[in-house]
Amino acid sequence: MTGIHRLLPGDEGRLDAYLARYPATSMFLRSNLRRAGLADRPERFHARYAALVDGDDAVQGVVSHAWNGNLLIQAEPDLAVAIARFHLAAGDRAVAGLIGPLPAVRAVQALFPDRPLLKDGAEDLFDLSLSDLKVPAALVDGRLSWRRAVAGDVPLLSSWRVGYCVETLGEADGEGLRARAAADVGAWVAAGEVFVVAGADGVPLSMATHNARIPDTVQIGGVWTPVSLRGRGLARAAVAGALLAAQDDGVATAVLFTGKQNDPARRAYLSLGFRVIGDYGIVLLG
Numbered sequence: 001m002t003g004i005h006r007l008l009p010g011d012e013g014r015l016d017a018y019l020a021r022y023p024a025t026s027m028f029l030r031s032n033l034r035r036a037g038l039a040d041r042p043e044r045f046h047a048r049y050a051a052l053v054d055g056d057d058a059v060q061g062v063v064s065h066a067w068n069g070n071l072l073i074q075a076e077p078d079l080a081v082a083i084a085r086f087h088l089a090a091g092d093r094a095v096a097g098l099i100g101p102l103p104a105v106r107a108v109q110a111l112f113p114d115r116p117l118l119k120d121g122a123e124d125l126f127d128l129s130l131s132d133l134k135v136p137a138a139l140v141d142g143r144l145s146w147r148r149a150v151a152g153d154v155p156l157l158s159s160w161r162v163g164y165c166v167e168t169l170g171e172a173d174g175e176g177l178r179a180r181a182a183a184d185v186g187a188w189v190a191a192g193e194v195f196v197v198a199g200a201d202g203v204p205l206s207m208a209t210h211n212a213r214i215p216d217t218v219q220i221g222g223v224w225t226p227v228s229l230r231g232r233g234l235a236r237a238a239v240a241g242a243l244l245a246a247q248d249d250g251v252a253t254a255v256l257f258t259g260k261q262n263d264p265a266r267r268a269y270l271s272l273g274f275r276v277i278g279d280y281g282i283v284l285l286g
Contacts, residue, residue: 004086007049007062009038015051018059019074024127024255024277025101026074027219029064031212042067044187048093050086052079063087063108069096077107084108097284105281116286118170123257123282124266126274130247130254134273136237139197144234146241149194149207151186157194157207158182164224169284194222195242197234206234208242218246220256223265236268243272257282 007015016033019026036045047064052075054060061075063083071087073080080100088095088111095112098105102122138144149157161181165171188194188209196204206229211221220242225235243254257280258265270276 002053002055004050004052004083007038007051007059011049011059012038014053014057014059015049015062018051018062022074022101023217023253024125025280027212027214027217027255028099029062029072029074030214031219032064032066032072034214047072048087048090050083052083065093065095069094071095071098071100071108073098073100073104073108075100075104077104080104081107081111084111095285097282099282100280102279102281105283109283112285117283118286119168119282119284121282121284122260123280124260124276125257125278125280126255126269127277128243128254128272128274130243130252132273133240133243133247134271135240135244136233136272138233139237139240144197144199144205144237145202146195146197146237146244148192148245149189149196149204151189153194153196153204154182154186154189156204157189157196158185160207160224160226161185161222163226164222188222195238195245197237197241205229206238208235208238210242210246213246213251216251217253217255218243218251220254230264233268235265236271239268240272 019030032045032047038049040046040048047066049064051059051062061079064072065087066072071084098108158181162178165177166173171177193210195208197206198204206225208220209222210218212219220239223235223239
């Protein structure tokens with residue numbers, strides 16, 4: 001029946017068929033779908049999915065309300081608003097943020113006029129065929145090396161994650177953030193999704209993560225270099241390491257996004273071979 005419906009286990013195929021039409025902007029949705037399916041539990045990667053389904057039972061737009069409160073959007077703006085209202089009508093889950101194509105994010109943002117903003121992000125969206133990756137000279141000649149992070153790195157990387165959340169996401173430092181950062185980084189390291197770049201002594205200098213992944217595409221995020229070490233090309237090398245790891249695993253394409261005003265990050269990504277392909281939106285609500 002045509003209309004907006006909750007998607008349930010068994011609907012995974014038709015949802016992914018729709019999302020595959022938007023490979024650069026639907027990575028969080030596709031990655032979460034592969035990890036957790038359409039079950040909705042208060043666990044990492046789980047979400048409640050609602051979609052417009054047409055008369056042929058095909059999905060034509062979707063918004064998920066994720067375990068962490070974020071609305072993940074892949075729909076045209078007016079439809080995104082309608083599906084977001086469908087979620088809000090349930091009334092049992094707070095909305096923490098809005099993530100997806102920028103026009104749709106802006107449309108849904110209008111539903112929350114009285115909420116303060118932790119982050120009001122218009123982002124540049126980039127992609128890269130990994131066959132075109134330009135590896136930094138410092139990795140080629142051995143001045144720097146990359147590796148997957150290990151359990152012993154978690155305390156240091158957790159402190160970096162706190163810095164990332166404060167600087168990039170507008171969060172306030174405190175015990176809650178520190179506990180969440182430690183849990184997140186521990187889970188990511190255990191899953192092999194965190195990469196560090198180091199000098200001759202092996203001590204991490206910068207980090208990057210695979211924050212979403214499907215068999216042929218990886219999304220890079222969580223890029224962080226301590227303030228005292230910036231300006232040395234370390235973040236560029238960390239991202240390159242994360243991309244080389246993905247390439248070793250058979251991934252063909254990478255995507256990422258960064259703030260339109262973040263000139264150092266934009267230069268670093270362009271130097272690796274990324275190209276700007278559009279706009280992305282991340283709005284975090286207080």
